[in-house]
Amino acid sequence: MDNESGIQDDNQLTVEQAIANLQGEDLGLRVYAAWWLGRFRVDAQEAIDVLIKALEDEDDRTEVGGYPLRRNAARALGKLGDRRAVAPLMRALECSDFYVREAAAQSLEMLGDLSCIPILIELLNNHVPGTLPAPEPPQLAQPFDSILEALGTLGATDAIPYILPFLDHFLPRIKYAAARAMYQLASDPYEANKYGDRLIQELSNKDLQLRRAVLADLGAIGYLPAAEAIASTLAENSLKLIALKGLLEKQLQQTTPPNLSSGAIKVMTLMDELL
Amino acid sequence: MNATLQSLIRAVEEADSSTLLLEAVQNLAAARLEGSVPTLIAALGYNNPGAAVAAVDGLIQIGEPAVPALLDQLDRHNYSARAWAIRALAGIGDPRGLVTLLGAATADFALSVRRAAARGLGAMKWHWFPDDLLEIAQEEALEALLFVAQQDEEWIVRYSAVVGLHCLATAISANYVDWRSQILAQLEQMANSDDNWAVRGRVWMAQQQLLATTAVPQTQLVAVQPSPLSAMDWHLIMEKLYERRDQERLVFPEGDPRRYRELAVAIAQNPQNS
Numbered sequence: 440m441d442n443e444s445g446i447q448d449d450n451q452l453t454v455e456q457a458i459a460n461l462q463g464e465d466l467g468l469r470v471y472a473a474w475w476l477g478r479f480r481v482d483a484q485e486a487i488d489v490l491i492k493a494l495e496d497e498d499d500r501t502e503v504g505g506y507p508l509r510r511n512a513a514r515a516l517g518k519l520g521d522r523r524a525v526a527p528l529m530r531a532l533e534c535s536d537f538y539v540r541e542a543a544a545q546s547l548e549m550l551g552d553l554s555c556i557p558i559l560i561e562l563l564n565n566h567v568p569g570t571l572p573a574p575e576p577p578q579l580a581q582p583f584d585s586i587l588e589a590l591g592t593l594g595a596t597d598a599i600p601y602i603l604p605f606l607d608h609f610l611p612r613i614k615y616a617a618a619r620a621m622y623q624l625a626s627d628p629y630e631a632n633k634y635g636d637r638l639i640q641e642l643s644n645k646d647l648q649l650r651r652a653v654l655a656d657l658g659a660i661g662y663l664p665a666a667e668a669i670a671s672t673l674a675e676n677s678l679k680l681i682a683l684k685g686l687l688e689k690q691l692q693q694t695t696p697p698n699l700s701s702g703a704i705k706v707m708t709l710m711d712e713l714l
Numbered sequence: 715m716n717a718t719l720q721s722l723i724r725a726v727e728e729a730d731s732s733t734l735l736l737e738a739v740q741n742l743a744a745a746r747l748e749g750s751v752p753t754l755i756a757a758l759g760y761n762n763p764g765a766a767v768a769a770v771d772g773l774i775q776i777g778e779p780a781v782p783a784l785l786d787q788l789d790r791h792n793y794s795a796r797a798w799a800i801r802a803l804a805g806i807g808d809p810r811g812l813v814t815l816l817g818a819a820t821a822d823f824a825l826s827v828r829r830a831a832a833r834g835l836g837a838m839k840w841h842w843f844p845d846d847l848l849e850i851a852q853e854e855a856l857e858a859l860l861f862v863a864q865q866d867e868e869w870i871v872r873y874s875a876v877v878g879l880h881c882l883a884t885a886i887s888a889n890y891v892d893w894r895s896q897i898l899a900q901l902e903q904m905a906n907s908d909d910n911w912a913v914r915g916r917v918w919m920a921q922q923q924l925l926a927t928t929a930v931p932q933t934q935l936v937a938v939q940p941s942p943l944s945a946m947d948w949h950l951i952m953e954k955l956y957e958r959r960d961q962e963r964l965v966f967p968e969g970d971p972r973r974y975r976e977l978a979v980a981i982a983q984n985p986q987n988s
Contacts (some may be wrong), residue, residue, distance in 0.1 A: 647764075675763060677826055680870055684912045691911050697918035707916055714833040714874045 454481050461489045466499045470508050477515025490516050491527045503574045509539045517546025525552040532562055537573040541582035548589035556595045559586050563601050577610065584616035588659075591620025599624055606637075612652050615641060619656045635662040642672040650674050658682035661689025663702045670709040683710050719749045726753055732762050739765040743772025751780045755787050758802075759795035766798045774805035778942050781808045788814060797827045804834025809842055810947055812851060813954040816858045819875075825868045832862050832874040836881030842941035847948060850955055852886055856893055860900055869910035876904065876913060880920035884927070898924065 452460075452475055460472035473493055476486050493512035501507060513531050516524040524546070531543035532555075540562065547555045561567050565580045572578045587605060590598045602624070605617035618634045625631035641653040642665070650672055657665045658681055669682050683706050690703035722742040729735035739757045742750050750772065757769040773780045780802065787799040800818045803811035811834070818831035835855045843851055859882060863875035883897045898921070905917045 673764060676767070677870075684869075687912050687915055691915045696914070697905065697921070699915065699918055699922070703915055704919060707919055710873070710912075710916075711833070711877050714829050714870075714877060 454483060454486065457481065458483075458485055458489055461493060466508070469493070469496075470499065470511050473508060473511035473515050477511070477518040480518060482519040482521060487516070487519060487521045487523060490519070491524060494527050494531050504571075505536045505574070506534065506539050509534065509536065510542050513539055513542035513546055517542075517549040520550065522550060522552055525550055525554060529555050529558050532558055533567055533569055535569055535571045537571060537579070537582060540570060541585045544582055544585040544589050548585070548592045551593065553593055553595075556590065556593055556597065559590055559593075559595070560598050560601055562586055563590070563598070579610075583608070583613045584610075587613070587616040587620045591616075591623040591660075594624065596624050596626075611641070611644070611646075611649050615649075615653055615656050619660055622660050622662065632664065635660065635664060638662065639665045639668045642668045647674065651678055654678050654682040658685030661685045663690065663706070666702075666706050666709055670713060676713045680710055680713050683713070716747075716749075718745065719747050722747075723750065723753045726757065732764070735760065735762055736764040736768065739772075740768040743768045743775070746772065746775050748776060748779045751776060751783050754780075755783055755795075755799070758787070758798035759792045761794065766794075770798055770802045770805065773802040777806050778808050781806060781810050785810060785814070797822075797824050800827050801830040804830040804837075807834060807837050807839045809839060809851070809941075809943060809951055812838060812855070812951060813958055816854055816958065819862050819878075820858050825871055828862065828866065828868070828871045829874040832859060832871060832878045833881075834878075835859055836878030836885070838885075839941070840885045842943065844948060847952055847955075848887075850959065851951075852882065852890075852893070854955060854958065855882055856886075856896065860896065863900055863904065869913050872904070872908065872910070873913050873916050876901070876916045876920055880916075880924065883920075883924050 452472070454476075457472040457475050460468040461476070463469060473490060475481075476490060490512045493508050494516075496506060496508045496512070499506060499508040509531065513528060516528060528543045528547050528550070532540050532547075534540055534543070544559065544562070547559070558567070562570070562581055563583065563586045570581065572580050573582075583605060587602060590602065599621070602617050602620050605613055606621065608614045608617065615638060618637045622631050622634040622638075625634060635657075638653050638657050638660075639662075642650055642657075644650055644653070651674055654669060654672070654674060655678075657669060663686055666683065666686055669679055669686070672679065687703055687706045687710070690700050690706060694700050694703070722738070722745055725738040726735065726742055729738045735757075739754070742753060754769040754772050754776075757765050760766070773784065784799045784803050784806075788796055790796070800814065800822070804815055804818075815831045815834045818827050819835055820828075822828050822831065835858060838851070838855065840848060840852065855878075859875050859878045863872055863879060866872050866875065879897045879900065883894055886893050901917050901921050901924075905914055905921065908914050908917065
């Protein structure tokens with residue numbers, strides 16, 4: 440399989456080879472194999488086993504003490520949808536590497552298992568011993584945005600009192616993540632919409648990067664009242680279309696196919712114009 | 715050149731930040747002046763997405779007068795400007811862009827270009843076409859859109875092909891029952907098997923709207939504006955379509971393409987037909 444330079448391309452790597460590489464000597468190939476198994480959604484038992492094992496890797500370290508292989512393994516396990524990964528990913532939330540914790544929180548969100556809620560709340564409150572801040576500015580103690588998003592998706596209403604203070608966080612993307620989570624967790628629709636409307640307002644933010652971030656948040660929660668504001672904000676059509684797709688999918692879930700709600704028709708009419 | 719146009723163009727040329735450039739291009743585009751076409755086309759190549767979006771919108775508003783310059787732009791080497799020019803052509807729907815859109819929808823490597831071209835193929839200004847040329851043009855558009863709907867890996871490009879097919883189905887004459895049923899069959903297949911829910915949703919909308927209306931005989935369609943295209947334009951469009959079809963048919967020859975040659979001569983000799 441190896442060519443002369445020792446570099447493999449995507450076409451050459453097979454499932455067996457990726458699994459073998461993940462346990463091999465070459466650190467570069469290990470990190471790549473972990474990414475590859477997630478990218479191509481290889482959910483074979485053996486792949487899950489080796490990825491879980493890679494969450495405890497000690498060989499691959501960056502200069503500042505990060506764990507590149509653990510990061511990729513944590514990301515891949517979220518994509519593979521096997522709940523055997525839940526407990527090992529919860530242990531990964533205690534890792535000293537900020538980016539391993541970030542990847543683990545995101546993957547736990549994807550796996551949808553509620554057992555991780557208590558430790559996510561502990562991490563949000565920065566009560567997990569042994570964790571280190573992000574190595575670069577603004578040197579956050581924890582990956583708050585990923586934790587907040589996970590708590591919202593998992594329906595962690597117990598976490599509400601701990602989420603509220605983040606609505607005023609100095610970093611906009613963390614503020615957005617809190618509003619997004621509160622939208623998902625609020626018990627009555629009127630209150631939920633207040634949080635959704637906060638996100639709509641941010642579509643007028645002067646910073647393109649922030650408008651992009653808030654587009655992703657609105658798409659993730661499928662907030663219908665944002666449809667026109669999404670269509671008219673200043674950002675790439677591709678990103679607006681992805682956000683509107685989130686709104687549309689939410690609308691489609693609310694009717695029996697092939698029935699379409701008036702909201703679904705409105706969203707598609709807006710999407711047609713952005714193609 | 716009037717004073718307003720001159721000052722709007724100068725603002726674009728003198729903009730020294732991306733925000734100022736965006737504003738200047740937006741203002742120029744909003745004026746909808748034909749004289750702004752070269753400056754708007756130049757803005758497609760500035761590597762400023764906001765300015766390019768505004769310029770594309772402006773070019774679409776100006777419409778047909780912008781088409782020759784856009785087609786000329788496509789011959790240049792700046793790839794990203796090319797992609798924007800194709801988006802503008804798709805938005806204008808001018809028949810002179812048809813062959814370019816057929817190629818872009820089926821073969822461009824950028825999904826945003828395939829997406830724009832697929833929608834544009836449905837929304838051509840079909841009412842401008844002379845009858846015989848309309849048949850070959852719509853058949854090519856139909857084949858390209860079916861191909862994209864079946865083959866494209868990106869959900870948004872398939873979504874766009876559905877929009878194109880929906881639009882084409884409402885534009886084709888009642889005489890082409892077979893084409894209409896091909897479109898409906900393709901939609902039915904996607905309604906059941908496309909793995910993307912947004913695409914399925916758009917298919918349901920197309921199906922519901924198409925089944926609620928029956929095809930209108932072409933003669934009843936009122937041309938909103940007369941076609942500004944010359945006999946020479948139609949001749950070139952036909953030649954290019956003929957070439958494209960000829961390439962496709964090299965492997966599976968069918969039909970007699972010579973009648974399109976005769977058509978070309980007929981159109982050239984009898985310009986009022988166009």
